[in-house]
Amino acid sequence: MKFFVDTANLDQIREAHAMGVLDGVTTNPSLMARENIRGEEACRRHYVEICRIVQGDVSAEVISTDFEGMVREGEALEALDPHIVVKLPCTAEGIRAVRHFAERGIRTNCTLVFSVGQALLAAKAGATYVSPFVGRLDDISEDGVELVAHIVRVYRTYGFRTQVLAASIRHTRHIIQCLDAGADVATCPLSAIKGLLRHPLTESGLAQFLADHARVNG
Template sequence: MKFFIDTANLAQIQEANDMGVLDGVTTNPSLMAKEGIKGVENCKKHYVDICNIVEGDVSAEVIATDYEGMIKEGEELAALHPHIVVKVPCIADGIKAIKYFTKKGIRTNCTLVFSPGQALLAAKAGATYVSPFVGRLDDISSDGIELVEKIVSMYRYYGFSTQVLAASIRTTQHIIQCLEVGADVATCPLAAIKGLLNHPLTDSGLAKFLEDYRKVNA
């Protein structure tokens, strides 16, 4: 399973990349705003800065909700850097735009997916990635991991090439669950990725090794 980091924070992206496990980045307008990135040109520059850190795909989201606006923004984003994947919402005009981008050879990430039916339409339109939102479904007492599992099963059964990118990951446990149900990618906060390192037996084992070393080499 590939790891993407879900942030627009350059320091966090650099830290994850330096760990040697980062495969890509996902961003959205909310994450850009959190970092104080304002204005279209500043956002574009920030996307390029992100692409210059990582070797993998960087999802850059369109703001428009109409077909013509999505096409215009998407083509501008795709032209910024070869790593850019155009992120498009799962609405009617979004599916139509994904089909257009697919024909033009522009890679896409269909976002805000909350049902197998939406995922089916995205795959049929040729989306490179589909992003089911795990945490947001959990927030309304639904099962986000179950949705990921259903989409993975559907894509494998019908032979779709669209990759399942589990999004809205909140915890390290979410990552493990996505791994277990066969997600192609999990996009996560840095804290959740680093959480995979934590285990009390690792901590106690390392402490014992160091204690024994000090005894022998005192």
């Protein structure tokens, strides 16, 4: 399973990259706003900056909601760097844009997916990635991980090549559950990736090793 970090914060992206396990980055307009990045030009510069840090796929989301606007924005984003993946919402216009880009060999991430039906349309249109939002489904008492597993089953049964990118991951348990569900990618907050490392027996074991070494070696 590939690991993407779900942030537009350059320090966090650098830190995740330095861990040596980072395969890519996802951003969205809310994450860009959190970094106070204003205007098209600043957004583009920011995406280029992210691509300089990570030699992996970087999802950059369009703001337009109409087909023509999505195509215009997506083409401009894709031209920024070969690692850019155009992120499009799972709407009728978005699916049309996914098809448009697929026919031109431009990679897409179909986002805001909350049902198997939406994931089916994204795959049929030729999306590179489909992003089911695990945490947001859990927030409304639905089962986000079960949706990931369902999409994986359907894609495998019918041979769709679209990769299942589990998004809206909130904690380390989500990552492990998505691993079990067969997700191709999990995009996670840095805290969830770092959380995978944490185990009290690792910490106490290391402390004991160092104490024993110091006792004999001074």
